[in-house]
Amino acid sequence: MSIDPMNLRRVSVFQNATDEDLRLFVQHGIERSIEEGEFFFFQGDPAIYLYVLLSGRAKLMQSNPSGQQVNLRTIKEWQLFGALGAVNPQATYPATAQALEPSTALAIESTLLREMMQTRPYLSFDLMQLMTGYIQEMQSRYRELATEKVERRIARALIRLTAQMGVRSSEGTIELAFTRQELAEMSGTTLYTVSRVLSEWERRGLVEAGRERVAIRKPHGIVQIAEELEN
Amino acid sequence: MSIDPMNLRRVSVFQNATDEDLRLFVQHGIERSIEEGEFFFFQGDPAIYLYVLLSGRAKLMQSNPSGQQVNLRTIKEWQLFGALGAVNPQATYPATAQALEPSTALAIESTLLREMMQTRPYLSFDLMQLMTGYIQEMQSRYRELATEKVERRIARALIRLTAQMGVRSSEGTIELAFTRQELAEMSGTTLYTVSRVLSEWERRGLVEAGRERVAIRKPHGIVQIAEELEN
DNA sequence: CGAACAATTGATCCTCATCAAACCTTGTGG
DNA sequence: CCACAAGGTTTGATGAGGATCAATTGTTCG
Numbered sequence: 207m208s209i210d211p212m213n214l215r216r217v218s219v220f221q222n223a224t225d226e227d228l229r230l231f232v233q234h235g236i237e238r239s240i241e242e243g244e245f246f247f248f249q250g251d252p253a254i255y256l257y258v259l260l261s262g263r264a265k266l267m268q269s270n271p272s273g274q275q276v277n278l279r280t281i282k283e284w285q286l287f288g289a290l291g292a293v294n295p296q297a298t299y300p301a302t303a304q305a306l307e308p309s310t311a312l313a314i315e316s317t318l319l320r321e322m323m324q325t326r327p328y329l330s331f332d333l334m335q336l337m338t339g340y341i342q343e344m345q346s347r348y349r350e351l352a353t354e355k356v357e358r359r360i361a362r363a364l365i366r367l368t369a370q371m372g373v374r375s376s377e378g379t380i381e382l383a384f385t386r387q388e389l390a391e392m393s394g395t396t397l398y399t400v401s402r403v404l405s406e407w408e409r410r411g412l413v414e415a416g417r418e419r420v421a422i423r424k425p426h427g428i429v430q431i432a433e434e435l436e437n
Numbered sequence: 438m439s440i441d442p443m444n445l446r447r448v449s450v451f452q453n454a455t456d457e458d459l460r461l462f463v464q465h466g467i468e469r470s471i472e473e474g475e476f477f478f479f480q481g482d483p484a485i486y487l488y489v490l491l492s493g494r495a496k497l498m499q500s501n502p503s504g505q506q507v508n509l510r511t512i513k514e515w516q517l518f519g520a521l522g523a524v525n526p527q528a529t530y531p532a533t534a535q536a537l538e539p540s541t542a543l544a545i546e547s548t549l550l551r552e553m554m555q556t557r558p559y560l561s562f563d564l565m566q567l568m569t570g571y572i573q574e575m576q577s578r579y580r581e582l583a584t585e586k587v588e589r590r591i592a593r594a595l596i597r598l599t600a601q602m603g604v605r606s607s608e609g610t611i612e613l614a615f616t617r618q619e620l621a622e623m624s625g626t627t628l629y630t631v632s633r634v635l636s637e638w639e640r641r642g643l644v645e646a647g648r649e650r651v652a653i654r655k656p657h658g659i660v661q662i663a664e665e666l667e668n
Numbered sequence: 669c670g671a672a673c674a675a676t677t678g679a680t681c682c683t684c685a686t687c688a689a690a691c692c693t694t695g696t697g698g
Numbered sequence: 699c700c701a702c703a704a705g706g707t708t709t710g711a712t713g714a715g716g717a718t719c720a721a722t723t724g725t726t727c728g
Binding site: 618646647649 | 705
């Protein structure tokens with residue numbers, strides 16, 4: 207119980223919460239720490255908790271019966287995940303949450319959130335705000351996947367990651383820590399294709415690629431690939 | 438103003454509304470009728486209204502800069518659409534709504550809904566319920582598009598349509614009224630591929646295909662194609 | 669130093685998109 | 699009532715874009 211309840215205000219859904227509410231969440235919450243590669247929950251588990259990531263990094267993914275995976279979202283500190291189940295008492299998680307690094311999260315019982323939403327309109331409202339954002343992002347990504355070529359999809363994935371997780375290095379490049387496999391799962395392709403595309407971009411001086419790492423040297427160039435109207 | 442407010446209770450988000458609330462929606466709502474092919478709103482328009490379809494059939498779609506389209510959802514009577522913008526006063530519609538038949542809808546100002554949500558927790562709650570459903574559907578479709586082959590995606594599209602819009606005919610087949618082009622937009626492929634797949638299925642006796650029409654003769658066979666673990 | 673894991677690169681193949689042409693179906697107007 | 703136009707559908711031929719497989723080359727860490 208080492209976390210300061212006030213920090214929870216950094217969670218977008220809790221931005222309008224009262225101090226008292228935040229204390230409630232922390233009091234009734236459980237801190238869970240897991241190792242890299244381990245799971246917070248699996249697709250299909252009953253959605254008893256929702257989580258706030260306190261440290262580390264995780265991903266939300268879905269897999270089909272034969273095991274192929276797609277990455278729905280990458281989660282960093284102070285982001286909520288597993289919240290879809292919060293609405294419906296019977297719900298199961300529609301995705302699996304796996305840690306990309308050693309991570310800690312605050313688990314909050316979804317019944318608690320549901321009860322609180324009854325009397326705190328701001329909560330439902332802010333949660334809805336978050337959800338509309340997800341819907342729009344998923345709709346766009348769906349369209350991209352259906353209509354755009356791989357190179358552009360990879361560019362788009364990098365741009366999204368830059369906005370969410372990008373770290374500006376001292377040399378002015380934007381550092382992203384992902385394997386080719388992870389990038390592939392985010393853009394709906396294979397690690398081989400990602401590798402080829404990155405190699406090509408490196409030849410053109412747009413990025414620097416390393417082990418579990420991509421550094422964007424010319425963000426503008428990537429944006430151009432993502433947006434360009436060619437054809 | 439020919440609609441009976443009580444009919445609005447068939448809208449899932451309004452199922453828990455008071456009679457008084459329903460009357461409010463109808464009083465402040467505007468009935469809009471449009472022809473086949475016309476639009477309720479375009480992607481990017483300011484989201485001033487949300488709509489309840491009263492009669493006809495419409496589709497929600499997104500298009501990319503070069504005009505290729507994907508179909509996000511098909512709308513039938515008593516379904517809500519354009520509701521994402523209801524949450525945020527500044528929002529624009531993330532998709533375009535086009536009538537597939539002559540259609541009528543009740544347009545409700547999103548400010549009205551926002552105001553009402555302040556004091557009626559059931560409204561936010563039920564709307565959230567609807568949204569979690571969308572998110573899950575979009576996530577699944579995204580995964581399908583990324584990992585599954587065309588034939589299976591078309592089968593899945595037919596199954597979804599059966600659940601939502603299927604009409605049981607006297608001969609025990611399930612009738613669906615869609616063009617190859619529409620089916621293609623729903624499964625992320627081209628009308629040519631849809632045509633080929635349907636021809637093949639017809640040869641196998643699974644469906645009957647006609648102009649702007651598909652009749653499913655052996656639902657089980659289609660489900661099998663959609664689920665089958667092969668490889 | 670070696671094992672484990674990530675990335676690269678080449679060769680090959682397969683699924684679909686694309687283009688083109690012909691064929692149906694439906695509704696309309698002479 | 700027929701002919702024709704318009705739009706939907708089918709089918710073949712072709713090719714491109716990536717997936718897949720295999721082999722090799724880094725990189726990191728115990």
